[in-house]
Amino acid sequence: MDEPATDRTTRPIRVAVVDDHPVFRLGMAGLLGSLAGIEVVALAEDAAQAVERVTEEVDVVLMDLHLGEDSGIETTRTLIRALPHLAVLVITMDEDDESVVAAVRAGARGYLLKSASPEEVERGIRAVANGEAIMGPQVAARAMASLTGSRTSVQVPFPELSDREREVLDLVARGFDNATIARRLVLSPKTVRNHVSNVLAKLGVPDRAQAMITARRAGLGGE
Template structure:
């Protein structure tokens, strides 16, 4: 009896890339493309429990692939999400994996790397593309020591927002760097101000910098 094909959905707002990826995957043995979506709403509508793996871009027009990943994994815990994006910064990798992605590839990945990534996450493994893995290893072997976590009352995501706020970034820039929607960033900033007991961003920035957040505060 033949083994069932891996059923894949491709979520990307660029039709040329999405259709090209669907064509590539459809040519591979044991992989079947069963859904495509260009934004969060269609992804949530078209992806169900029959899908094994989602190839997810992080930028879906006005939507965030991070939030879409989180929503899909929350609704379908057995779903494997493999991010494929142009973003190779550490913040995007961490945000994607925290949202529930099992793998992270760059769009420069070869067809063989994409196929290997799909088969790996479908098998329950985690996988990082070569460039992403190299950056992760560099971080792990850089000799950094553990430090006290400032503002333990904040969630990790809220602390990341506060750090960027302390650098002088506005909400639009924070949203872009964290691959979140502006509305989500506004909500996080509001929560941070409430938890820190400060009236505005300026006071939050002062408190954050007193605790060592914000880097050099070079802003935009």
């Protein structure tokens, strides 16, 4: 007799929960574990644990954007590079445009707020596991507007910079320090420092002040 196929129709969706708050992490694991067809197979509180515990057995990662000193955006990017089959569903308190766009660019398939109902979380997990993209109603319209605006930009200053480096330079030109830039772009402070160093090298300027002047001359740093 033939063995039954082990595909999505015959086995549960295997989920990893990555969140630095133990009450939320364990509570979410309890909720998901009570749902038919969903199995929690890994829990992680930071980037290192996520990289270690999210394996090929995982189908969906429920990802917070703030993991203590680590960035959920960078962790998402790292996991998807290593495991392209992963579906990442962000669940966070952040509903600003920068966070939504950064998550989508990093490869997340879904974006929910932590105020989402259990039904919305379940629907989101099943949707991304099925290859769909999903966003909570509070963020969907704003996210689409931001993505459309980024695609229709005509002039791209400093083409030698990556998109992320250009975003960092724009915030430098506005006078923000590294800590503020890290919060706005949902990155770790270390990652922001690295981006600033790369920008200075690529622009051939000696310091942050000169980078600010150069960026403003090119039209960056406007509100």
